[in-house]
Structures are given as C-alpha cells and as structure tokens.
Amino acid sequence: MVQIHVLGPMTVFDYESEPVVLAPKPRRLLALLAVNADRAVSVNTLVQELWGSNPPRTATATIQTYIGQVRRTIAEALRKSAAEVADEILITEGSSYVLSTSRVALDITEYELLSEVGSAAVQRGEFVRGSELLHQAVALWRGPALVNVEAGELLGARIVHLDESLLCTQEHRIYADLQRGAHHRLVPELTELTARHPLHENFHRHLMLALYRCGRRAESLAVMRRLRARLVEELGLEPSPFLVQMEQDILRGEPSLDRTRPRPADQCAGRQQDRGAVRSVVHNLSRPTMQSAG
Secondary structure, X not given: OEEEEOOOOOEEEOOOOOEEXXXXXXXXXXXXXXXXXXXXXXXXXXXXXXXXXXXXXXXHHHHHHHHHHHHHHHHHHHOOOHHHHHXXXXXXXXXXXXXXXXXXXXXXXXXXXHHHHHHHHHHOOOHHHHHHHHHHHHHOOOOOOOOOOOXXXXXXXXXXXXXXXXXXXXXXXXXXXXXXOOHXXXXXXXXXXXXXXXXXHHHHHHHHHHHHHOOOHHHHHHHHHHHHHHHHHHHOOOOOHHHHHHXXXXXXXXXXXXXXXXXXXXHHHHHHHHHHHHHHXXXXXXXHHHHHOO
C-alpha cells in the first residue's frame, strides 16, 4: 500500500516504505488531491491551484501530463501498471479526478478520524480514552502541514484549516489531561504553547489551572498579568470573562479548581458499545506501515 504523508513535509512512500520522488508541480497537484481524498477535484480547481488567475493556454493538457506522471509514480511504488492505478486509485470522473483511499494510506485520514473519535469521547466524559486517542492524533504531525509544497490559494486555505484543527485537537486533549489529573506533565507543554500562541486565551487558562494545581499560585496569576498586558497593548482588549473568573477563583482559592473528574466505572456501563466501536476504529487505523514509515 502506498502511503502519503501531508502532516509535515509531503512524502510519498512505496510498498517497502521507501520515499518516492515527485517533481514540484505534480507533488503540488497530488497534495491537493490528497487533502481532498475520495472527493472529486475538477480540472478547473487544479488549474486554479497551480496557476491562479493567469493559467497558460496549455493548462488543461499540462494537468493531464501531471496526472499521468503521478499515476506512473504510484504504479511504480505499488508494482502495478499505470492503467490499474487509473482504474483503482487516481480515477478520472468526467472532468475531475479522485484519489481513492482504497489502496492509499493517508496520515490526514487517520488524524481526522482519531481526532473526531477522541473529541467525542472527551465530550462524553471519557477523559482517559479521549486523551489516548487525541495523543495518537497529534503524534501523526511531523511539522507544519505540507511544509515542502509551494501552496497556491486553495491548498493554502486547506493548510490553514489543518493548522486550526491541530490547535483544537491539542486543546481538547489538554482539557482531557487536566480532567484526569495530569497537570504536572502539562506545565512545560503549556508554557511552550502560550509562548507560540501568545493571544490564545484557552491555552493561557489551561496553564493557569495547571500551575495552580501544582501549588504555584503566584506563577499562575503572573500568566494572567502578562496576557492582560499583551491584550491591552496589542488589541486594546481586556481578557475574556472566563479568564477573569479563573483569576478570581485562583485569588480566593476556589475549592472546585482542585477537582478532577475521572469517569467512574459505574457511569461507563452504558458506554460499552460506544467504546467497542472506538477500539474497532482505532485498530483498523493502526496500520504498522503508517507507523514505521518515514
């Protein structure tokens, strides 16, 4: 099975998990197909991505040439014919192309499913399970998405979407870890995240809570002071009410701040079917080739 990684440098691996070389324009075309896997991408969309509003007169023919190059590359990687790849993997549908995941393993597909299932578990209060799944989702990232691809307007928008998705996934996972009492381990990570995202209020709120639970109340309050100063200086805004409430709770030592909420076993009795479905999904996703490549 061919593997395509887009959560980091775009890399294509053959059936022996060896990297495959693609020229920049075909790689960019494949990247757009990969982030839209199992969905039809029109020739006009591919033209727009590669040349914007000033395509050459030969754009459609050039797209066909690039598609042929990608098919041959995948065929060599799978030890199949280009005709088989055109029938089963990179399929023509009218004036569009579809990259089928039937014979291609995509890290983005695995990430999105792990993130969805993990977030749902957190929402149900299954914090340990949700944390495990979301840790797996975040671990699939090897750097900024498609960092080695020169993205056009459409691919660039998709990269922004992926970056935002990663922030949300990290936020849900950190919340789950706080609820299971892992605040000591979170302090270094949250310190880095707040430095990288200095206006992200939820990361600051989580850092304040983690520090407070570690017995570092003065440092927790200092986080709020720094954030307030930055918000006022850069945006002319005060912190959100939920952050102000957190600050007030810390100042008066609100007992509820010390409470974690692991899910009791008897409350999980009605979730056996859901958890079985989650295990099945993750088992199907956990392919050895995806984990060992690259």
